[in-house]
Amino acid sequence: MSLVIDIHALQTVPPSLINRDDTGAPKTAVFGGVPRQRVSSQSWKRAIRKYFEDHFDPDQIGDRSKRLPEKIAKRLEEVAGLDQAEAIERVQKLFKAAKIDTEVQKAPKKTEDTDSAHNPYPHTKYLFFLSPAQVDHAVQVLGESWEGKISKKEAQAVLDENHSVDMAMFGRMVADDAAFNVDAAVQVAHALGVHASAPEFDFYTAVDDLAEEGEETGAGMLGTVQMMSSTMYRYATVNVDGLAQNLDSPANARDAAVKFVEAFVSSMPTGKINTFANQTLPELLYVAVRDTRPVSLVNAFESPVTGTESADRRHESARRLADEARNVQEVYGFTPDSAYVLALGDLADAFDGIAEKVTLAELTEKLHADLDRAMGDE
Numbered sequence: 001m002s003l004v005i006d007i008h009a010l011q012t013v014p015p016s017l018i019n020r021d022d023t024g025a026p027k028t029a030v031f032g033g034v035p036r037q038r039v040s041s042q043s044w045k046r047a048i049r050k051y052f053e054d055h056f057d058p059d060q061i062g063d064r065s066k067r068l069p070e071k072i073a074k075r076l077e078e079v080a081g082l083d084q085a086e087a088i089e090r091v092q093k094l095f096k097a098a099k100i101d102t103e104v105q106k107a108p109k110k111t112e113d114t115d116s117a118h119n120p121y122p123h124t125k126y127l128f129f130l131s132p133a134q135v136d137h138a139v140q141v142l143g144e145s146w147e148g149k150i151s152k153k154e155a156q157a158v159l160d161e162n163h164s165v166d167m168a169m170f171g172r173m174v175a176d177d178a179a180f181n182v183d184a185a186v187q188v189a190h191a192l193g194v195h196a197s198a199p200e201f202d203f204y205t206a207v208d209d210l211a212e213e214g215e216e217t218g219a220g221m222l223g224t225v226q227m228m229s230s231t232m233y234r235y236a237t238v239n240v241d242g243l244a245q246n247l248d249s250p251a252n253a254r255d256a257a258v259k260f261v262e263a264f265v266s267s268m269p270t271g272k273i274n275t276f277a278n279q280t281l282p283e284l285l286y287v288a289v290r291d292t293r294p295v296s297l298v299n300a301f302e303s304p305v306t307g308t309e310s311a312d313r314r315h316e317s318a319r320r321l322a323d324e325a326r327n328v329q330e331v332y333g334f335t336p337d338s339a340y341v342l343a344l345g346d347l348a349d350a351f352d353g354i355a356e357k358v359t360l361a362e363l364t365e366k367l368h369a370d371l372d373r374a375m376g377d378e
Contacts, residue, residue, distance in 0.1 A: 002241040004294050005257055005367070006336075007264055011191070012319050015200070016278035018271045020042040023223050024207040026199050029192060032302040036193035037230035039269060044234070045188050047267040049166050050258070055266075056259060062131040062164030069095060069102055072120035072138045080143030083230075084120065084241035084338040090142040092122055099123050099177045107232045129172040129182075129341040131164030143274040156180070161248075168246035169238075186201065186260060187294065193230035194301040194317050200227055227276065233301055233319055234282070236264055237294035240371060254307035254371040258364050261287065284318050284343040286325065286355060287363065288336035289370050295334055301322035316346060322350035329354065336368050 019027045019039040029038040053061050063071070069091045076087040096100050102122035129137075137158050141150065141151045160180050170307050171184030201224050207218030238260055244253035265282060273279070277334075288295075300320040305311040329335045341355040348357050358366060 002239050003026060003289070003371075004076070004291065005238040005240060006161070006259065006288045006296075007014070007236045007261055008286040008288075008297055008321060009264070009273075010194070010231060010314070010321065011137075011234055011280060011282040012231040012314065013229060013278045013280055015202075015229045016272065016276040017061065017225060017227050018269045018273075018278065020226075020271060025097060025226050028199070028228075031042060031188065031192060031298075032304060034196040034304050035198060035339045036195070036304075037168055037197050037228045037232065038193070039191040039232065040334070041188040041190050043171055043269045043271070044267065047269045048188075048263045049066040049170070049261040050266040052166055052259070055167075057261070059132050060165040062129055062167045064125055064127050067121070068128050068130050068135070069123060070119075071122055072135060072142070075135065075139045079139055087142075088121060091138075093150055093154055094138060094142060094158065095124070097150045097152050098180065098316060099152070100128070100159075100174065101176055120150055126175060128174070129167050130159065131162055131167060132239055133162035133164070134159055136245070159166075159190050160261060163246050163248075165247070165252075167206065168243055168253075169256065172372055176335040178340070182246055183242065185239045185246055187239075189235040189296060189298065191234045192298065193228075194233050194305045194320075195231065195313065196304045197228055197230045197252075201225070202227055204257075225272070225275070227356070230306070231313055233298055233317075233321075234264075235296045236260075237296075239294075240375070244375070250375050254368065254375065257371060258367045259369065262360070262364060274319040284321070284341065284347045285316055285360075286321060286339070286341045286351065287362075287367070288325075289367070289374070290334065290336040290338045292334045295328055297324040299329070302346075303376050315350075318347040318350045319345065322354065324352055325351070337374065338366070 015028055022026050027038045028035050030076035073087040073091045076082045077084060092102060102124055104122050105119050107118040141158055159189060167182055169186040172182040203224050205219035205222045209324055238257045240257050243256060244250040247253050265285060283294060305313055305317050340356040340358045340359060341351040342358050342363060
């Protein structure tokens with residue numbers, strides 16, 4: 001079995017539109033027979049990646065884009081002094097050797113009204129993931145070490161070694177050649193409301209300041225926006241051994257796993273955030289380090305949570321989560337090697353006997369120690 005870190009959180013968001021569907025409505029899902037608010041895993045993974053960019057070493061964070069061939073070509077022009085055509089030709093040879101298709105935007109027909117400049121640089125046909133180290137390696141091979149051609153083996157060495165932390169965590173899929181795929185070491189579930197909820201509509205107006213001065217009445221514009229509010233269950237799991245394999249470094253994997261926990265806690269998707277200011281943090285975080293398979297506790301909320309006279313919804317949700325964790329341990333024997341809980345107020349009391357109460361700073365220290373002990377001096 002692999003060494004994994006299971007991360008469970010309860011987080012309440014006020015009326016907001018964190019994540020919407022193609023109609024502009026908040027995303028939802030039916031669970032336990034009732035509709036719930038949902039925030040997609042893609043949305044929260046994007047927020048986690050942005051948090052990594054802002055708070056950790058930028059050399060460890062990759063780029064996911066169709067424009068990576070353009071980035072490499074422009075670096076060749078700057079660093080190796082190549083002209084544009086030669087830089088483009090070498091980059092195209094690299095991606096052709098790797099059997100990754102590229103395309104160039106068609107030049108517009110020349111007319112007197114044509115204002116847009118043609119982009120001559122090749123792009124991949126889909127989003128591609130490269131680390132800063134891989135981009136640097138490509139520039140070195142295509143620049144000072146260039147021998148006029150490049151083999152598939154050489155191309156693979158350029159594009160498939162020295163992965164960035166975010167690529168090692170969230171993986172990379174290359175449709176043209178599975179040899180370049182990177183298996184994700186992190187799984188992130190869709191955040192799901194622990195109780196039934198439905199979208200509401202906010203009708204808004206905006207006043208035209210200058211029209212108001214001219215004694216005109218009425219709104220300059222009006223519209224509606226949908227919103228939802230929920231206490232949500234969030235879950236993610238980190239395969240620490242898989243992360244070490246992707247990064248080719250157990251030490252870097254240990255650091256990245258702990259930093260992921262910090263990013264999981266602190267990140268927030270930015271959908272309509274200026275409108276709703278839904279800047280909340282989890283009210284409860286339960287983290288389990290285990291050498292069994294990962295275990296989600298989402299079924300604690302299959303029956304929608306409702307507040308009672310003796311416990312509000314937050315306390316009842318904490319109790320449900322703790323009871324589910326206890327039941328998993330008792331029935332299946334999936335007892336974590338270590339478990340921690342941090343929470344606001346007395347919410348952590350529900351975890352007495354199965355998890356150690358900590359602060360976020362203490363949690364990161366203890367996770368480092370746990371992983372050092374479990375992985376040894378690898």
